[in-house]
Amino acid sequence: xxxxxxxxxxxxxxxxxxxxxxxxxxxxxxxxxxxxxxxxxxxxxxxxxxxxxxxxxxxxxxxxxxxxxxxxxxxxxxxxxxxxxxxxxxxxxxxxxxxxxxxxxxxxxxxxxxxxxxx
Amino acid sequence: xxxxxxxxxxxxxxxxxxxxxxxxxxxxxxxxxxxxxxxxxxxxxxxxxxxxxxxxxxxxxxxxxxxxxxxxxxxxxxxxxxxxxxxxxxxxxxxxxxxxxxxxxxxxxxxxxxxxxxxxxxxx
Numbered sequence: 001x002x003x004x005x006x007x008x009x010x011x012x013x014x015x016x017x018x019x020x021x022x023x024x025x026x027x028x029x030x031x032x033x034x035x036x037x038x039x040x041x042x043x044x045x046x047x048x049x050x051x052x053x054x055x056x057x058x059x060x061x062x063x064x065x066x067x068x069x070x071x072x073x074x075x076x077x078x079x080x081x082x083x084x085x086x087x088x089x090x091x092x093x094x095x096x097x098x099x100x101x102x103x104x105x106x107x108x109x110x111x112x113x114x115x116x117x118x119x
Numbered sequence: 120x121x122x123x124x125x126x127x128x129x130x131x132x133x134x135x136x137x138x139x140x141x142x143x144x145x146x147x148x149x150x151x152x153x154x155x156x157x158x159x160x161x162x163x164x165x166x167x168x169x170x171x172x173x174x175x176x177x178x179x180x181x182x183x184x185x186x187x188x189x190x191x192x193x194x195x196x197x198x199x200x201x202x203x204x205x206x207x208x209x210x211x212x213x214x215x216x217x218x219x220x221x222x223x224x225x226x227x228x229x230x231x232x233x234x235x236x237x238x239x240x241x242x243x
Contacts, residue, residue: 009194010196010197013194013196013201014197014201017197017199017200017201017202017204017205018201018204019205020202021203021205021206021207021209022205022209023162023205023209023221024161024166025144025147025162025169026144026221026224028136028141028143029144030228033231035187040187040190044185044186044187046138047139047177047185048185048186050136050137050139050180050186051186051191052191052194052198053173054170054174054177055199056198056199056202057169057170058170059199059202060206061163061166061170064159064162064163064166064167065167069160069162069210070159070160070163070164070167072167075164075167075168077129078146078168079129079168079171081127081128081132081133082133082172083133083171083172083175084130084133085130085131085133085137086133086134086136086171086173086175086176087137087175087179088130088134089133089135089137089138089176090176093137093138093183103232104140105141106229106230107229107233108135108144108145108229109228109232110229110233112145112147113223113224113225113226113229116218116225117226
């Protein structure tokens with residue numbers, strides 16, 4: 001990591017937290033490019049970003065539950081697929097070429113954007 | 120058949136999440152565009168869904184020494200209070216506005232990723 005850029009973690013943390021609370025996701029989409037800018041290797045960016053988002057998502061979850069935005073049991077049916085997918089994704093990360101990670105990342109996000117804006 | 124789609128969406132969402140690629144987008148799209156769930160409810164489910172997925176992914180990434188723990192701490196320290204502000208603003212904004220804003224946000228980030236310079240500085 002570039003030493004001079006370490007202070008950037010503070011304002012960036014603010015932005016990632018804000019997004020995570022506001023959109024319930026998306027912190028990673030901003031966090032990964034931020035970490036890359038700070039000089040981390042691509043695969044490190046993606047892995048480190050999950051470590052950053054996890055406690056933030058836990059806090060967000062607490063707030064959403066408190067606001068009764070959703071019911072916890074409605075999330076249960078996504079757990080088996082989620083756990084299996086996590087194993088596969090985590091296994092894949094060190095094995096994927098970074099350029100493909102970035103392109104796949106961009107394409108996926110764009111597809112989601114089009115879907116959301118045109119529905 | 121709905122459980123097949125639910126499992127598929129959660130599986131692929133988790134794969135992408137564990138890759139740190141924004142898998143939240145996938146489950147959110149499934150929940151809102153396919154199931155017709157409100158944006159706020161979908162966001163809540165997506166958040167709690169991410170927790171076990173992240174736990175599994177983190178154990179594996181830590182084994183591969185891919186996590187820079189020193190960077191994590193300052194991010195989280197300021198991120199936590201910001202989370203509360205964001206979640207509060209989301210409640211104020213309401214689901215319809217949130218959904219449009221999220222679409223616009225994804226568009227910007229996606230275009231930026233797709234057309235950014237190749238990461239040639241690092242060894243790939």
